[in-house]
Amino acid sequence: MSQNYQELLQRIMHDTAQAGASDLHLSPGNKPMVRVDSRLIPLEQYPILDPDASAGLAFALLGDARKNRFLGEKELDFSYIFDNDFRFRVNVYYTKGYISSTLRYIPNKIPTIEELNLPPIIKIFSKISQGFVLVVGPNGHGKSTTMASLIDIINRERADKVVTIEDPIEYLFTPINGIIDQRELFLDTLSFHKALRSTFRQNVNVIMVGEMRDYETMSAAVTAAETGHLVFASLHTNSAVQTIDRIIDSFPPAQQSQVRVQLSNTLSGIISQRLIPRIKGGLIPAAEILIANNAVRNLIRENRIQQLNTVIDTSNEEGMISLNRSLAELVKRGEITIEQAEFHSVNPRGLKDLL
Numbered sequence: 001m002s003q004n005y006q007e008l009l010q011r012i013m014h015d016t017a018q019a020g021a022s023d024l025h026l027s028p029g030n031k032p033m034v035r036v037d038s039r040l041i042p043l044e045q046y047p048i049l050d051p052d053a054s055a056g057l058a059f060a061l062l063g064d065a066r067k068n069r070f071l072g073e074k075e076l077d078f079s080y081i082f083d084n085d086f087r088f089r090v091n092v093y094y095t096k097g098y099i100s101s102t103l104r105y106i107p108n109k110i111p112t113i114e115e116l117n118l119p120p121i122i123k124i125f126s127k128i129s130q131g132f133v134l135v136v137g138p139n140g141h142g143k144s145t146t147m148a149s150l151i152d153i154i155n156r157e158r159a160d161k162v163v164t165i166e167d168p169i170e171y172l173f174t175p176i177n178g179i180i181d182q183r184e185l186f187l188d189t190l191s192f193h194k195a196l197r198s199t200f201r202q203n204v205n206v207i208m209v210g211e212m213r214d215y216e217t218m219s220a221a222v223t224a225a226e227t228g229h230l231v232f233a234s235l236h237t238n239s240a241v242q243t244i245d246r247i248i249d250s251f252p253p254a255q256q257s258q259v260r261v262q263l264s265n266t267l268s269g270i271i272s273q274r275l276i277p278r279i280k281g282g283l284i285p286a287a288e289i290l291i292a293n294n295a296v297r298n299l300i301r302e303n304r305i306q307q308l309n310t311v312i313d314t315s316n317e318e319g320m321i322s323l324n325r326s327l328a329e330l331v332k333r334g335e336i337t338i339e340q341a342e343f344h345s346v347n348p349r350g351l352k353d354l355l
Contacts, residue, residue, distance in 0.1 A: 005056035012057075013086050015043055016105055022140075024088070027100040028054040038277050055099040058092045079106075079168040079184070089170055104140075106170050110152045111145060117284050118146065119326075121319035122271055124291070125232075126153040129205075131268030131292075132225035136237045141275045142285060143234040144170050144210065150232060151208055155180060160205035165195040167210055178205075185210075196220035200227065209233040215250045222247075222259065225266035239323065239346055240270040240290040241308050244300060264301040267292045272323065274344045276336050284335050286344060288312065288323035323347075328354040 012032050016024040019041075021034035028051040031042040049057070061080055062070055070076040075093040080103070088103040113123055125133045133150075135143045148171040154160060159177040167185035174180075181202075189195035192209060193216035199207050212218050212233050225231045237243040244263065251259045272288040290296065295311050312320045327341040328351060338355065345351045 005053070005060040008053075009057050009060045010082055012043065012046065013082065013088065013103070015045070016103070017086055019043075022105060024103040024105065025100075026054055026057050026103075027095065028098045037282055038275075051098045054101070058099045058101045061090055061101060061103075062092060077168055077185075079170065087170075087172070089168055108172075110148050110171050110173070113149055113153075116142070116145065116149060118149075118271075118273070119287055119289055119319075119321060121289060121291075121321075122146075122150070122269075122287075123153060124319070125269055125271075126150045126157070128230060128268055130225065130228050130230050130266075132222065132263070132266045133230070133232045133268050134235055134243055134270045135232065135273070136235045136239075136243050136270060137273045138238070139236060141273055143273065146271060146273065147208055147232050147234060148173075151180075151206070154206055158205075161203060162206040162208065163195075163199050163202060163204045164208040165189065165192055165210060166208075167192075170210075192217040193220045196224055199224060199229070204229060206230045207232070211235070212247075215252075218247050218250050219259075222262050222266060226262055230268075237272070239272050240288060240312065241305055243270055243272070244305050244308070260303060261301055264297040267297070267300065274323075276327075276330070276340050276344055278335055279337060284330060286323060286326040286330055286336075286341075287321060288326065289319065289321040291315070291318060291320055293318060324351045324354055327351055331355060 016034050019034050019036060021036050023035040025033040026049060028049055031048050032046050033040050033042050059067060066076060066078060070092055077091050080088045080090050087106040089106060090101060090103050092101045113120060135146050137143055151162060154162060155173055155176050161179040164182045169182050169184045183189050183195055197220050207224055207229050209221055212221060212235050221231050221233050235243055237246050247263060248256050248259055269292055270290040273285045275283040275285055278284050290312055296308060299307050312322045324345055324347055327345055330336045331338055331341050341351060342348045
C-alpha cells in the first residue's frame with residue numbers, strides 16, 4: 001500500500017509542475033489542489049482524498065527517518081526531491097486530528113533579477129562586501145527566490161565563501177568561483193542563531209539567513225554584519241519602516257538604543273515585495289526599495305523611523321522606489337488593475353494621488 005502512495009505522490013507532483021503551479025495542497029475531504037497565479041484549482045483527474053489517503057501521501061513524503069519526529073511534534077518542515085528534477089518545500093501538519101500536507105514547488109533553475117521582473121537597482125546589493133540586506137514581504141511572495149537570485153550573482157561574479165542557513169534548503173546552488181555551504185535547520189544545525197554565530201569561525205564572506213524568527217537570530221545577524229560580513233535575511237514585514245521597527249522592538253528595551261546605532265551603521269538596504277496577479281495572467285512583483293544613505297542612517301540613529309517614507313519618496317534618482325510608485329507604474333503599463341494596486345498598497349490614498 002505504501003508503494004501505491006509513493007507512486008500516486010509522484011504522479012501528483014509531476015502534474016503540479018506541469019500545471020505551472022507554485023503550491024500543492026493535500027488535505028482530507030478535497031481533491032489535490034494546486035495554486036496557479038494565486039488561485040486554488042483542483043486536479044480533476046484525481047479522486048477526493050480520504051483521511052487514509054492524505055496520511056499515506058504524507059508518510060510517503062516523510063519517509064521513515066522523519067515520521068517519528070513528525071508524530072511527536074505534530075508538524076514538520078523539510079525538502080523533498082524525486083527524479084532529481086522536482087524539488088518541493090514541504091510542511092506536514094495535523095488538522096482536526098487528520099494529516100495534511102502543503103508543498104511549495106521549487107524550480108531547479110535560479111531565476112535572474114530580470115526574469116523576476118524586479119528593479120535592476122537591487123543588483124547593487126550583490127556588489128557590496130559587507131552590510132545587512134533585508135528582503136521582506138508577506139509569506140509566499142517570492143522573498144526566498146529574490147535572495148537566491150542575489151546569491152547566484154555573487155556565486156557567478158565573486159570568489160567568496162557563502163553560507164546559507166535555511167529551513168528547509170530551497171534552491172540548490174552549484175559553486176562556480178567560490179564555496180557555497182548550505183545548512184538546513186535540524187539536519188545540519190539546531191537553530192538559526194547558533195548557525196549564525198558559528199559562521200564567525202568559518203571564514204565566511206556572505207551569509208544568507210532563510211528567516212529571522214526571534215531576537216537571538218536578529219541579534220546574531222546584526223553582529224555578523226557589524227563584524228565584516230555581507231548578510232542577507234528575510235522577514236515577514238510589509239515595509240521598510242515596519243521592518244526596522246520590528247527588529248528594534250524585538251530587543252529588550254535596555255538594548256534598543258544600542259541596536260538602533262548598530263542597525264544605522266550596518267544596514268545596506270531593504271527590498272519589500274508583493275507578487276500581484278497580472279491582467280494577462282501570471283504574477284508580477286511590486287517592490288519598495290530602500291538604500292541606506294546618510295539620511296537613512298541618521299533617521300534610524302535618531303529614532304525618526306516614520307520619516308524614512310519621505311526619504312524613499314524623494315530619492316528616486318538614487319534608485320529608491322516607494323511601493324506606491326511601483327504599483328502606480330504597473331497600473332500605467334497595463335500590467336495590473338487599479339483594484340489590485342489598491343489592495344496591495346499600504347497607503348491607498350497616496351496611491352490614488354500618484355495615479
